[in-house]
Amino acid sequence: MKVEKTRTPVTVAEAVFRVTDRVCRTGTERVPLHASYGRILAEPLTATHDVPHFTRSPYDGYAIASADSAGASGSSRVSFTVVDHIGAGEVSQAVISRHEAVRLMTGAALPAGADAVVMFEQAVSEGQTFTIRKAFAPQENLSLQGEDMLAGEMVIPAGRFIHPGVIALLATFGYAEVETGRRPVVGILSTGTELLAVNSPLVPGKIRNSNGPMIAAQLARMGIPYRMYDTEADQLEDCLLTVRRAMAETDCLITTGGVSVGDYDYLPEIYKRLGAEVLFNKVAMRPGSVTTVAVAGDTFLFGLSGNPSACFTGFELFVRPALLKMMGADHLYLPRTTAVLAEDFAKANPFTRFIRAVYDGTTVRPAGFNKSGAVSSIARGNSLIVLPGGTRGYASGDTVDVLLLGTEEGTDEWGL
Amino acid sequence: MKVEKTRTPVTVAEAVFRVTDRVCRTGTERVPLHASYGRILAEPLTATHDVPHFTRSPYDGYAIASADSAGASGSSRVSFTVVDHIGAGEVSQAVISRHEAVRLMTGAALPAGADAVVMFEQAVSEGQTFTIRKAFAPQENLSLQGEDMLAGEMVIPAGRFIHPGVIALLATFGYAEVETGRRPVVGILSTGTELLAVNSPLVPGKIRNSNGPMIAAQLARMGIPYRMYDTEADQLEDCLLTVRRAMAETDCLITTGGVSVGDYDYLPEIYKRLGAEVLFNKVAMRPGSVTTVAVAGDTFLFGLSGNPSACFTGFELFVRPALLKMMGADHLYLPRTTAVLAEDFAKANPFTRFIRAVYDGTTVRPAGFNKSGAVSSIARGNSLIVLPGGTRGYASGDTVDVLLLGTEEGTDEWGL
Numbered sequence: 001m002k003v004e005k006t007r008t009p010v011t012v013a014e015a016v017f018r019v020t021d022r023v024c025r026t027g028t029e030r031v032p033l034h035a036s037y038g039r040i041l042a043e044p045l046t047a048t049h050d051v052p053h054f055t056r057s058p059y060d061g062y063a064i065a066s067a068d069s070a071g072a073s074g075s076s077r078v079s080f081t082v083v084d085h086i087g088a089g090e091v092s093q094a095v096i097s098r099h100e101a102v103r104l105m106t107g108a109a110l111p112a113g114a115d116a117v118v119m120f121e122q123a124v125s126e127g128q129t130f131t132i133r134k135a136f137a138p139q140e141n142l143s144l145q146g147e148d149m150l151a152g153e154m155v156i157p158a159g160r161f162i163h164p165g166v167i168a169l170l171a172t173f174g175y176a177e178v179e180t181g182r183r184p185v186v187g188i189l190s191t192g193t194e195l196l197a198v199n200s201p202l203v204p205g206k207i208r209n210s211n212g213p214m215i216a217a218q219l220a221r222m223g224i225p226y227r228m229y230d231t232e233a234d235q236l237e238d239c240l241l242t243v244r245r246a247m248a249e250t251d252c253l254i255t256t257g258g259v260s261v262g263d264y265d266y267l268p269e270i271y272k273r274l275g276a277e278v279l280f281n282k283v284a285m286r287p288g289s290v291t292t293v294a295v296a297g298d299t300f301l302f303g304l305s306g307n308p309s310a311c312f313t314g315f316e317l318f319v320r321p322a323l324l325k326m327m328g329a330d331h332l333y334l335p336r337t338t339a340v341l342a343e344d345f346a347k348a349n350p351f352t353r354f355i356r357a358v359y360d361g362t363t364v365r366p367a368g369f370n371k372s373g374a375v376s377s378i379a380r381g382n383s384l385i386v387l388p389g390g391t392r393g394y395a396s397g398d399t400v401d402v403l404l405l406g407t408e409e410g411t412d413e414w415g416l
Numbered sequence: 417m418k419v420e421k422t423r424t425p426v427t428v429a430e431a432v433f434r435v436t437d438r439v440c441r442t443g444t445e446r447v448p449l450h451a452s453y454g455r456i457l458a459e460p461l462t463a464t465h466d467v468p469h470f471t472r473s474p475y476d477g478y479a480i481a482s483a484d485s486a487g488a489s490g491s492s493r494v495s496f497t498v499v500d501h502i503g504a505g506e507v508s509q510a511v512i513s514r515h516e517a518v519r520l521m522t523g524a525a526l527p528a529g530a531d532a533v534v535m536f537e538q539a540v541s542e543g544q545t546f547t548i549r550k551a552f553a554p555q556e557n558l559s560l561q562g563e564d565m566l567a568g569e570m571v572i573p574a575g576r577f578i579h580p581g582v583i584a585l586l587a588t589f590g591y592a593e594v595e596t597g598r599r600p601v602v603g604i605l606s607t608g609t610e611l612l613a614v615n616s617p618l619v620p621g622k623i624r625n626s627n628g629p630m631i632a633a634q635l636a637r638m639g640i641p642y643r644m645y646d647t648e649a650d651q652l653e654d655c656l657l658t659v660r661r662a663m664a665e666t667d668c669l670i671t672t673g674g675v676s677v678g679d680y681d682y683l684p685e686i687y688k689r690l691g692a693e694v695l696f697n698k699v700a701m702r703p704g705s706v707t708t709v710a711v712a713g714d715t716f717l718f719g720l721s722g723n724p725s726a727c728f729t730g731f732e733l734f735v736r737p738a739l740l741k742m743m744g745a746d747h748l749y750l751p752r753t754t755a756v757l758a759e760d761f762a763k764a765n766p767f768t769r770f771i772r773a774v775y776d777g778t779t780v781r782p783a784g785f786n787k788s789g790a791v792s793s794i795a796r797g798n799s800l801i802v803l804p805g806g807t808r809g810y811a812s813g814d815t816v817d818v819l820l821l822g823t824e825e826g827t828d829e830w831g832l
Contacts, residue, residue, distance in 0.1 A: 016830055033614060037633040038824070049618060051791055058789055060678045087680040088722075089610025091621040105678040107610055107722070107789075109621040148790045156795055161824065164633035165772075165794035168724055171626040172791055176615040194505025194523055198449060199592040202465060205507040205525040210587040217453040217580035221824075262476045262521040264503040306504075306523070308584055324826075331828045337753065337777035352832075356581075361753035373474055373523075374564045375467055375588050378581035379572055386832055401832060408454070408577065408637075408824065410740075412747045414432055416768075416802055416817060 007261075007282035009289065011389075012317065012352050018279040019293050019318050020332060023300065023325040026182045026251055033170055036162045038223040039180035040327040045156035045166065048173040050146035054109045058143045062101040062123060062130060063114035069136040077124075077131035084111065101130070110142060117141035159330030181327030184251035188215050189229040189242060191258040191266070192306055210375060211256040211304070211311045218315050221408070224323055229253075236266045243270055247299045251326065254319060257306030260290045267292065267303045276301060284351045284389050288314045308375045313354045313384065316405065334384075334403040339364040345387065345394045352389040356381035357402070360411070364402050381405070423677075423698035425705065427805075428733065428768050434695040435709050435734050436748060439716065439741040442598045442667055449586055452578045454639040455596035456743040461572035461582065464589040466562035471526045474559045478517040478539060478546060479508075479530035485552040493540075493547035500527065517546070526558065533557035575746030597743030600667035604631050605645040605658060607674040607682070608722055626791060627672040627720070627727045634731050637824070640739055645669075652682045659686055663715045667742065670735060673722030676706045683708065683719045692717060700767045700805050704730045724791045729770045729800065732821065750800075750819040755780040761803065761810045768805040772797035773818070776827070780818050797821070 010018070028042040057063065064080055072078040080101040084094040088107030096102065096113030104111070116136040123130040149155055156166055162180065170178055195209040196202065212228060219226045227250055231242050239258075246253045258267040259281070271278055276296035281303075283291050288310030292303035300322060304314040321332035342365040345355070356367045356377040367381030368374075386401040387394060394400060426434070444458040473479065480496055488494035496517040500510040504523030512518065512529030520527070532552040539546040565571055572582055578594065586594055611625040612618070628644060635642045645662045647655050655674070662669045674683040675697070687694055692712035697719075699707050704726030708719035716738060720730040737748035758781040761771065772783045772793040783797030784790075802817040803810060810816060 013830055013832060033629055034632055037636040045795075052789075053618060053623070054620060058787075060676070085679070087610075087678070088608055089622050103679075105680060106676065107608070107623075143787070143789055147787070148785050149792050155792060161826075162633075163795075163798075163821075163824070164630045164637060165728065165797065167633040168626040168630035168728070168791055169795040171614045171629040172624055174614060174616075174618075174624060192504055192523070194503075198587045198590060200590075202469060202590075204470060206505050207469070207523075208588055208590055210584040213449055213587040214580045214584035216450055217578075217583040220453040221580060260476070260522065262503070263501070263519075264521060312581065312584070331826045333827050333830050335777065335826050336831060361751065369564050371474075371559070371563070373468075373559055375584055376564050376571060379461075379579075379585040381581065382579075388832075404820075405579075408579070410577075410747045410751050411749050414429055414749050415752060416429060416804075 009282040009284040009351070010280045012283055012285050015280050015283045015293070016317060016321060019322050020325050022279065022295055023322045024298065025328050026184045026326045028179050028328070029182045030177050030179050033167065033176055033178055036170070036178040036180060037164065037167060039162050039178070039183070040324070040329045041156060041158050041160050041162055041166070042179040042181050042328055044154045044158045045169060045173070045175075047149045047151055047153040047155055049151050051149040051172065052143050052145055052147070055145045056107055056109050056143050057104050057117045057141070058106060059117055059119045059141055060105050061117045061119040061141065063096065063104050063111050063117055064101045064136065065096055065098075065113055066116040066136040066138045066140060068099050069116070069132060069134070072132050072135050074133045077133050079129055079131045082128045082130070115139060157330070159328055161329065161331060181329065183224050184323055184326045185249075186219055186224055186226045186323070187229055187246035187250035187253040188212050188226055189231065189246060189253060190256045191231060191239060193264070210308055211306065214308070214312060214378070215254055215256070215315055218312070222320065222323060236269060239266050240270050240273055243274070243301075247296065252300040252302065252322070254302045254304060254315070256304045256311050259292045259303040259305060271296070271301065286349070286351045286353045289351060291318065293318060307373050309356060309378055312378050316384070316403070334405065337402050337404065338399050339402045341365070341385070341394055341396055341398045341400050343396050348393055349387045349389055349391045353387040355385040355387065357383050357385045359383035359402050359404065364400065425698040425700040425767070426696045428699055428701050431696050431699045431709070432733060432737060435738050436741050438695065438711055439738045440714065441744050442600045442742045444595050444744070445598045446593050446595050449583065449592055449594055452586070452594040452596060453580065453583060455578050455594070455599070456740070456745045457572060457574050457576045457578055457582070458595040458597050458744055460570045460574050461585055461589070461591075463565040463567055463569040463571050465567050467565040467588065468559050468561055468563070471561045472559050473520050473522060473524050473526060473533045473557070475533055475535045475557055476521050477533045477535040477557065479512065479520050479527050479533055480517045480552065481512055481514070481529055482532040482552040482554045482556065484515050485532070485548060485550070488548050488551050490549045493549050495545055495547045498544045498546070531555060531558075573746070575744055577745065577747060597745065599640050600739060600742045601665075602635055602640055602642045602739070603645055603662035603666035603669040604628050604642055605647065605662060605669060606672045607647060607655060609680070626724055627722065630724070630728060630794070631670055631672070631731055634728070638736065638739060652685060655682050656686050656689055659690070663712065668716040668718065668738070670718045670720060670731070672720045672727050675708045675719040675721060687712070687717065702765070702767045702769045705767060707734065709734060723789050725772060725794055728794050732800070732819070750821065753818050753820065754815050755818045757781070757801070757810055757812055757814045757816050759812050764809055765803045765805055765807045769803040771801040771803065773799045773801045775799035775818050775820065780816065
């Protein structure tokens with residue numbers, strides 16, 4: 001039997017910080033705007049011009065000089081003559097004189113001499129003239145130059161996720177290319193002689209490798225490229241060779257399995273042979289207490305548990321923030337909320353417990369069979385309930401912390 | 417001036433249902449497991465075998481016959497002899513006789529004759545023997561065959577989003593390929609003579625097209641392919657030709673701009689020329705009341721407002737559920753929650769108002785400048801506050817509905 005010193009568990013928060021504290025940026029890369037969704041801004045997004053960059057009409061209507069509307073009322077309507085007609089994108093050559101107006105569409109630039117817009121529904125028109133029944137104030141019904149953003153203003157800081165709204169801004173300011181955090185290439189190595197490929201028939205004692213494809217999808221969800229590695233068997237030397245090769249070819253390596261203290265758990269020995277610094281090899285959490293993170297040279301080695309739900313959780317808690325920080329992100333952690341527990345969870349929690357769960361915006365309930373090693377609950381949930389260590393169990397109606405995972409799916413009821 | 421009948425606004429819910437009621441499936445396509453993330457399951461995921469498919473040990477330890485442990489206590493320890501030693505993936509050839517045991521690792525199949533597992537920490541071992549101080553019950557410390565899922569069980573229904581957890585299940589059951597809803601190809605056509613390409617220098621009266629790239633990113637977020645279309649100018653005939661071409665080349669077409677009643681708003685006339693059925697052309701919402709959805713033959717025509725925030729919201733409210741339904745999804749609507757409004761929103765809401773906002777898991781606040789036509793707030797928010805029509809304004813501390821948009825980004829504080 002192997003002898004190993006008793007491992008000292010660290011708290012989940014401590015484990016997370018040990019990882020994120022040590023991660024280094026992978027550098028930047030310039031990508032076309034249309035390929036930038038899901039990446040991280042490497043430079044602040046600065047306004048290259050005022051928005052709007054000219055004062056414009058927010059309505060279809062008539063541009064007038066407000067002074068000309070003075071005294072207008074229902075019993076004493078004031079009349080204007082239309083001298084030009086422009087759509088959005090056009091600039092009128094007219095300069096408005098007394099009681100003249102330019103008919104213009106939403107988004108069109110305000111003509112010279114005008115300082116207010118009469119909406120169509122505020123006017124009674126007839127041929128080339130119209131009348132109004134109220135006085136207009138200077139700047140009434142205008143979108144003023146710079147009212148949304150000013151040239152030179154820092155609009156979005158570096159480190160932010162590029163979502164569709166950020167892309168709208170980048171387009172507005174003419175960023176046809178965007179400087180973004182380089183996406184790390186991640187290696188995936190599932191260890192365990194019990195593992196069969198997805199397309200293999202089952203044989204007694206063995207199971208198909210579900211962790212590898214699952215992690216690949218967790219990476220795909222983040223837009224991160226990966227390489228799959230394979231070992232022939234749970235042989236230490238073979239496994240070590242594969243790890244070395246993966247380290248040479250990728251920015252970081254995720255292994256599954258082999259991190260516990262079992263007779264064939266080679267990862268602790270591999271970290272030793274590599275001279276890797278083990279940041280932690282025991283976390284006060286369930287599942288996944290044996291999750292190990294080590295650093296060899298510049299390369300992070302994430303040793304996730306082979307237990308599917310522990311593997312899933314370990315990725316989201318430790319790998320995800322590390323990869324985001326490598327890309328320069330400033331929002332590293334899963335979105336979080338609180339919800340009302342919809343059923344009892346009676347088990348005591350000596351360690352912090354992460355329970356795959358279904359969150360509906362108000363309540364949250366465990367996603368079915370929750371025993372260690374269960375696979376079904378991973379597929380059925382969209383969130384993780386977090387029950388702090390040192391607690392005695394929870395009752396239906398208690399408010400609990402929830403980490404959101406699957407909000408890309410949405411809900412089956414409109415409900416509004 | 418064009419004459420148009422007064423448009424009759426429909427509620428947002430009614431508009432959503434008119435769209436989703438009419439959408440047809442785009443068919444299915446078979447994709448490799450590794451390419452299935454983000455797609456929609458076209459067939460139920462059925463368990464092809466029990467999980468676990470053999471009774472196994474959830475711990476590193478010793479497999480015994482529980483009957484042999486009868487009477488064990490601290491003062492009368494019972495001893496066992498280890499007759500075999502297996503790791504996960506191995507099957508012992510041993511059949512346990514009285515007071516024999518097989519040393520086995522987590523995940524290994526239970527040997528013949530055994531019906532319980534002694535964890536290492538429950539045993540005192542010495543050479544090829546160990547002793548225990550308590551009796552074990554039948555099935556103690558076992559993962560029983562089929563306890564998680566049974567062969568033939570429908571585990572995930574058709575119509576579900578394929579997230580990493582679903583992929584773990586698909587891998588478990590040997591689905592190397594997955595039947596999924598075919599992704600529609602979407603056309604994007606931004607109309608408006610005021611629009612410049614992203615790489616064009618600004619000229620007076622014009623703005624860069626931000627809606628096209630934004631919609632492309634909203635589609636990219638859903639994994640849906642698109643084609644960009646362009647018209648030379650706001651000319652009706654030219655625009656009609658482009659729309660016809662796009663309809664021939666795509667499954668549905670999103671236009672931006674041109675749906676209002678302005679002098680150059682050609683979309684209403686184009687719908688007429690195409691003989692399209694207009695499902696609605698006015699929605700009781702702000703922004704985006706002119707949002708129009710029409711159907712010509714089998715093709716959906718989404719006429720979004722040219723106003724960036726209305727365009728964004730129109731996509732998320734109407735286009736997103738339609739595309740999901742085309743792919744056969746059963747969760748069509750944005751994830752929703754409630755939150756505490758963190759600042760006053762004094763404006764009355766004759767129409768339902770959607771306000772781009774920042775949601776932090778508990779509170780929600782408008783994401784800055786919220787005037788019609790603003791671009792900056794689109795980039796700064798991660799959610800939409802929904803304020804129902806017919807309300808007088810809201811105060812800080814009120815609970816409001818929130819639609820979640822940007823949870824792929826996460827948060828900057830660990831907080832647990």
